[in-house]
Amino acid sequence: MTVVGVLHPGSMGAAVARQVQRSGADVLWCPTGRSLATKERALRCGLTSVRDLRELTDAADVILSICPPAYAEDVAAEVATHMFTGIYVDANAVSPATMARIDATAARGGVTVVDGSIIGSPPSASKSPRLYLSGPEDSLAAVASLFTGSAVHPHVLPGGVGRASALKLSYSSYQKTSRVLAAVSYALAREYEVDEALLDIAQGRTTSYLAETDYIPQVAARSWRWGPEMEEAAATLREAGLPAELAEASAAVMSRWENLRDSSLGIPEVLEHLHEARESQPD
Structure with missing residues (x-):
């Protein structure tokens, strides 16, 4: 049985971990320092609790890092200190330059790094995000196989570490900014009491400009x-x-x-x- 560790099961991480279980893998997580909400989420998803990060790195074949991007490098560095020698999947929204630093940090400890990016909402019965993967070819298939038959659809990208991260930020730079721009546009329209007219215009234009x-x-x-x-x-x-x-x-x-x-x-x-x-x- 493949053993997978997940760091740290927020709303996305927990949902992805639940999908990994469908492949028959045992999914571990470390509750040390995590909030009550995170602990309850992990319990609902049926994740196996371990004593500390050392126990997780000793047992896991694959570790999935799904955390806020500001913490991605610190999390990778902490895993590397425990001499983890499996596959480390950084599936965070970080830049290719940050991903390169994570790769270099992990490589010093003997870790194989796979660059990952999740496009879409947390997986569920009605939502199927894509997981883009890039990095060492011999590791990509192993990671992709963890999601066989699940609501997470893996896609392998050629070109090595950094490609998946570049795709994520290429998409999010449009998607996130456009959401914020829409909010600002409606705030201005409300200032002049023309927000209903703006909505009427928008409802006639349903195609994404990104396409x-x-x-x-x-x-x-x-x-x-x-x-x-x-x-x-x-x-x-x-x-x-x-x-x-x-x-x-x-x-x-x-x-x-x-x-x-x-x-x-x-x-x-x-x-x-x-x-x-x-x-x-x-x-």
Whole structure:
């Protein structure tokens, strides 16, 4: 039987751990320092409690780290001090650079690191998130097999550690920011008592802009006038006492396209213009 340790079973971690149990694995967790709510959650999910992290690292073949991103490096470093030699799956929303540091820290202790990212809500009878995995090829299949027949759908990415993390942040940079932007937009509309009209407009546009990649060059070609429009939006937000930073940031992005007025460039060329000027490297 494969033994899996989960660090630490929050709402996502506990739900993922429950899905791992479907593959027949024994799932361990360490209650030391965890809240009462976490303990109750682990109990509901049928996770096996161990005395301390040492006992967990000694017993586990695979460890899943699913915690707030601010703690990801510390958690990995603590596991490495216990000389864990199995597969360590960091499934946290961290940058590729952070993931590289986690990989380096773990490697010093003999740990095999798999980079993971969870896209979607906690798994349940009605929700099936994707788990993207990248890293050493011989370890990816072992991790993916833990979710056979479960509500978690594993997807293997080529290219090594860092790819899964990059995908997560590429998605969340849009998804999280767009949610916040929607809140700010409605706050401004309410200030002028036009929120119902804004909702009426929005309900007629159900397609995600993230899927409309063909529209990106058009945004670039129109940025010479859309940028100033966002600056006006920022000024209006400030006048209403609302956060203007998102609108200002949009204007700053569009300023990198201001010389593409009415251009007909393709997507790759347009996206390249978003990069800051990079200094050439010496030969």
